[in-house]
Amino acid sequence: MGYLAIKNLSKSFQNNKVLDRINLDIEKGTFLSLLGPSGCGKTTTLRLIAGFERQDEGTINIGGNMIDRLPPYKRNIGLVFQNYALFPHMTVSQNIAYGLEQRNFTKGEIKKEVSKALEMVQLTGYENRKPRQLSGGQQQRVALARALVIKPSLLLLDESLSALDKKLRVDMQIELRQIQKNIGITTLFVTHDQEEAMTLSDQIAVMKDGKIIQIDTPQKIYEKPINTFVASFIGQSNFFYGKIKDHLQFELQNGQSFLLPHGDYSLNKGQDCIISIRPEKIRMDRNRPSHPHIQGKVKFITYVGNLSMYLIEALGLEIRVQNQNHNDGVPFEINDEIFLSWDSGNQSILFE
Ligand SMILES: Nc1ncnc2c1ncn2[C@@H]1O[C@H](COP(=O)(O)OP(=O)(O)O)[C@@H](O)[C@H]1O
Ligand SMILES: [Mg+2]
Structure with missing residues (x-):
């Protein structure tokens, strides 16, 4: 069993089956993209892993531990969403420190960890700015620092770069991938953008109508698509x-x-x-x-x-x-x- 192991995960809303027996099994440090058209169940998959929704069936394991019954705050998962949801009235430092305060870190530890996180996302010197005094890319980096500062066992990113314009998005893709590799964190990245999934991922899971159609390396997905959906969705x-x-x-x-x-x-x-x-x-x-x-x-x-x-x-x-x-x-x-x-x-x- 891999580091993140998801077995037969299913979820319905009312009578609408949104996820239909999703299986994932990935090694520690893998960057995996969930790629598929709008409405195929990508966000729901992340919400189940994060614990914001409860699955109807199936199990979720991280590092050999069943996390299914833990509340979100005990799952030790870092989250970044498209609308970065930074606290507008708090400074950059306070935003990043928030998760550490919740976990009762001392003032000294918090200072040290926030400073390390800022360095990692190249925002040293921005400690006292408010989110509105930052560009979209900088806000995105604060959100990433805030997610990583708690040293999560898994990082979940939901369309987190989609709001950025093309040039900045490409820069952020490279930066994200470098940070992810440096700290070796297992990452699930949700996107509907095939090019983004191709450039960033070790593995891509192509989804359609609540099912995973194919999981493979970007090259295999492109060179050996298993059906016409995959072949036409990617390229x-x-x-x-x-x-x-x-x-x-x-x-x-x-x-x-x-x-x-x-x-x-x-x-x-x-x-x-x-x-x-x-x-x-x-x-x-x-x-x-x-x-x-x-x-x-x-x-x-x-x-x-x-x-x-x-x-x-x-x-x-x-x-x-x-x-x-x-x-x-x-x-x-x-x-x-x-x-x-x-x-x-x-x-x-x-x-x-
Ligand atoms: N809380 C909810 N209640 C009812 N339907 C929902 C809810 N959340 C998601 N859905 C439905 O589930 C399907 C998958 O949604 P989602 O996981 O957000 O897709 P994606 O992120 O791939 O665009 C959609 O049809 C959506 O309308
Ligand atoms: Mg979504």
């Missing part, structure tokens, strides 16, 4: 719905067919399935390759500087291809006849 993908026939032939639902790249398809032959391939994994050639390929025509080009996105018309479908641009600009034009191909290692065969 973009082309989906070919159909059946694998003999001799690498893939028959699309629209009746057209093409040859798949060389590989072993024996397991999935004859079954309805979906071939998923990322736009950047598709090669685009002017000349007909000798390996299996799809013939198509460029319909639309979006120039993005270092890359271009192409919409290709082929097989009665629209296929997205992303290609690197080189020194001499965009290598293809609208209405160019082109040939698409990819390696079997880059595609996923999915069943939903």
Whole structure:
């Protein structure tokens, strides 16, 4: 059993099942993101772990201790929410000291710990400011210091960077990850932003409708998504719905067919399935390759500087291809006849 172990956690509000047997098992020091669309149950998961709600079923263990029946203040969990909820009438120091005072630390200890926490979030010198005298990013750092100063056994962050503008958010992501690594605290981070989850996490749990669909490293989630939901929620993908026939032939639902790249398809032959391939994994050639390929025509080009996105018309479908641009600009034009191909290692065969 890992450091944080959640088993079969379920929760309903009225008759609405909001969490449906959630399982998580992560090692100490892991940074795990709960990623999913709005309403999928991310906040509810955190609220159950923090003890603000009681689950209908399931158990929560931290470091081998069942914490299910403890009140929130005895769970030793650090929390940071999107609306930082700093006490507006208190100074930065008083905000950070609050949790220590509750725990009956001496004045001397409090002073020392607050000063260490401020140093950690690079806010030394801001002790006597009020929250309204701080920028959004600084308030966020105070909230983080306040959560960490009690030396929690688990840190929970709920969309805590979402209110910041893009540039500041990226800076804070890097800072958060550095602090988290330095102190080695196990962290659950809730976000609906796939890019944020990708850059920050050791592991991502992709959620949908109260269920965890896939837990993996960011790379596995991207390269080996287990279904079309994961493949399209994280990045973009082309989906070919159909059946694998003999001799690498893939028959699309629209009746057209093409040859798949060389590989072993024996397991999935004859079954309805979906071939998923990322736009950047598709090669685009002017000349007909000798390996299996799809013939198509460029319909639309979006120039993005270092890359271009192409919409290709082929097989009665629209296929997205992303290609690197080189020194001499965009290598293809609208209405160019082109040939698409990819390696079997880059595609996923999915069943939903
Ligand atoms: N206290 C509550 N009472 C009733 N329904 C709730 C309550 N809290 C959350 N929900 C519902 O549970 C679902 C999941 O909510 P939430 O966990 O906040 O999702 P997320 O954080 O992923 O956006 C939503 O449909 C929400 O309306
Ligand atoms: Mg939420």
